[in-house]
Amino acid sequence: MELKSYIRNIPDFPTKGVNYKDITPLLLDPDAMSLAVKLFMKQLPHTNIDKVVGIESRGFFFATLLAERLNAGFIPVRKPGKLPHSTHAEDYDLEYGSDTLEIHEDAIKRGEKVLLHDDVLATGGTAEATCRLIERCGGEIVQCNFLVELEFLKGAEKIKQYGVSSLIRYS
């Protein structure tokens, strides 16, 4: 089974010139989902993991599955104003302007080992901001993993010190 065959290419979405990678066909297939989880697990460093962070909102799909498999807690990192308790916030740059991500301050205890997950690694801006959030909580990032990596956007360079792993790559 080739996971890449479950990714649907959507030209000019959300804007002209962007070749969007639609992961929903993969989510529809329980065997493909289960293979992806297995491959993620295989590529993890051999260490105990306390928390899995998923980035809103497509990062939630696999982050909860990985948390369950690791017997770890799950933490959603969200857009501003969505998390109801005290948060840390970090900005990141977009092509035009910037955006913000938040984490609950009490989600991670100092020294806990944290896995970061998102569906797609593009320019790495959101992943990098999320790494800063995790570190502000005192967490130690053991890996950043992604279902899809758009290698030509070189996002991995921004977070390479944490270890980057991806299952489906486009170069």
Added chain:
Amino acid sequence: MELKSYIRNIPDFPTKGVNYKDITPLLLDPDAMSLAVKLFMKQLPHTNIDKVVGIESRGFFFATLLAERLNAGFIPVRKPGKLPHSTHAEDYDLEYGSDTLEIHEDAIKRGEKVLLHDDVLATGGTAEATCRLIERCGGEIVQCNFLVELEFLKGAEKIKQYGVSSLIRYS
């Protein structure tokens, strides 16, 4: 273990007078997560389930876990403009104004058995709109389940024909 003890009450969030139920402490505890999945499974009707629909975005947390447990496909129902392929759309009423949810048209095959999941059942507007989406795709809803039910808002009445199940109730 009492699941309700993992829900954090946030007064006046997101607006004055609303007592927000924060489920993130439950997500942080792998034992509580695992108990919730077990209880969801126990309350399902005894029938084969082909697809699990989760409503954006907190509905995604448990919908993927339930899909995995059921060996079913997972379908995200999302806010407008997020799903890249052909969609059905349904509006639902909010306290002031209305909003829209979308589903990929090809996510469900005619006659497939579908479980709907969301984190909180409040007035039932989003759940009802999602039921319409599932039926427009030709799906047969076997149950609507929720981590939290705010019984005083009577949302269950809107979707009672499908069977409603919830783990934590506030009356």
